[in-house]
Amino acid sequence: MVRLLNFAGVRIEQGHPTPARSPQPLPSLRSAALDEARRLAHFRIGVPAQLGVPDDVQLADPGPDGAPRVVSLLYRARAVRLDEFDGQLDWAYLKTQPAPDFQWVQIHDGSGMWLPTAHSVTYVDRQGQPHTETARLAGPTLIWTDGMVTYRLEGFSTLDQAISVALSVG
Numbered sequence: 001m002v003r004l005l006n007f008a009g010v011r012i013e014q015g016h017p018t019p020a021r022s023p024q025p026l027p028s029l030r031s032a033a034l035d036e037a038r039r040l041a042h043f044r045i046g047v048p049a050q051l052g053v054p055d056d057v058q059l060a061d062p063g064p065d066g067a068p069r070v071v072s073l074l075y076r077a078r079a080v081r082l083d084e085f086d087g088q089l090d091w092a093y094l095k096t097q098p099a100p101d102f103q104w105v106q107i108h109d110g111s112g113m114w115l116p117t118a119h120s121v122t123y124v125d126r127q128g129q130p131h132t133e134t135a136r137l138a139g140p141t142l143i144w145t146d147g148m149v150t151y152r153l154e155g156f157s158t159l160d161q162a163i164s165v166a167l168s169v170g
Helices: 034-040 159-167
Strands: 002-007 010-014 030-032 056-060 070-075 080-086 093-097 103-107 110-115 119-124 130-138 141-146 149-154
Touching (some): 034 056, 103 141, 103 159, 110 159
Parallel strands (some): 010 093
Antiparallel strands (some): 056 070, 070 080, 080 149, 103 110, 110 141, 119 130
8 A cells, every 4th residue: 555645534545445345334323313413523514505404414433422523414315425524633534546546626715635536435443443344435525624624525426516515515
């Protein structure tokens, strides 16, 4: 593996993606109402106006106080996923792709990164340990920050579609 870069709690490495055959869920994953997620999280949860109310909200890897490390909003029968986490944290996701393939973009006043090709995504816990059992193949993904929050949007095939949704997060 060759480490390419770290950006907003996401580490990108060059290598061959090795997703699990049957990926396991993130640690202590559970569904919750959006209001409960907003009450428990230590960061502001944004909802894309273009997508509206999510079909499901998932909380993962809670701390001792019950605050989730990651909140995921799921749409369209889980075809669209918006992961949100405190961008000040150590890295939370490891992405592995065969060749460096990403593009820097701007979302509002912040930086973002577009990964247009399939890649492996693995969850990294609070102790910095990758959970290879969570590794799964992800499609095109937009990663950006807004203040202290990092967003990871998956499920749109073009950068224009993804940016349009990202700009509607409020």
